Amino acid sequence: MTIRSACRTRRARALRTGGAAAVALLALGACSPAGPTASDSSGSPGGGISGPVTVFAAASLKESFTILGERFEKAHPGTEVTFSFGGSDSLAAGITSGAPADVFAAASTRTMRIVTDHEDVAGTAAPFARNQLEIATLPGNPDHITSLKDLTRPDLKVVLCATSVPCGAAARKALNVDGLKLTPVSYEQDVKSALTKVALKEADAAVVYRTDVLAAGDKVDGVQFPESAEAVNDCPLALLRNAPNPTAAKAFIALARSAEGQKVLLEAGFLRP
Structure with missing residues (x-):
């Protein structure tokens, strides 16, 4: 097993546990991601999409976002999507404490507000799905x-x-x-x-x-x-202000909002935003 695959395997195992352990791993940078760093995350000189993308997402999104992550990597060779799934409040706390991430998908507008009030969102956090x-x-x-x-x-x-x-x-x-x-x-x-x-x-x-x-x-x-x-919850999605890979992050957000992404979410039981 190569160093890159070993690191990726350890990180994947840790992130599947969610919660504080995942946030701590990301914050400490236990394994340096392969591929472009934050300085060259935009990919090729022509502005192509490549490099690692870290997505903090509510636990309820695990199945649908895993599918979207696989499709994103297939559509953009050279990218690697890493997820941290857990309670939205814990993920929000990790972001406001400085855990590095590119995208935040919350299970409610209230938990997204924790991040927006801390001014950690770039642009607007808008609903992309609803859950009942x-x-x-x-x-x-x-x-x-x-x-x-x-x-x-x-x-x-x-x-x-x-x-x-x-x-x-x-x-x-x-x-x-x-x-x-x-x-x-x-x-x-x-x-x-x-x-x-x-x-x-x-x-x-x-x-x-x-x-x-x-x-x-x-x-x-x-x-x-x-x-x-x-008691239907709106699920907002946002690019984070200090995203290490904003170009790829924007592309992932676009996928989640696209007709293809919405189809995956509807099949999972989500409602349209």
């Missing part, structure tokens, strides 16, 4: 959950995202529509962690995004509920 909540249940829905109100039953173990992250704030907003009170068995730091509790049968249900239910396949069942329409 759904209840994830055990396969076959053995507890016969049919509504959000059912989650208040004392015999059920329910998991929510922490209210500091977009999926948790949206769940709280949906519960407030009908004045429902729910005490979960745990609050998770991102939507994938909440879903995993159900997939591992450590919880009976979780309030997550429809996209995550679809991505889980037969590991969970999904139950839609009308209150979710009152």
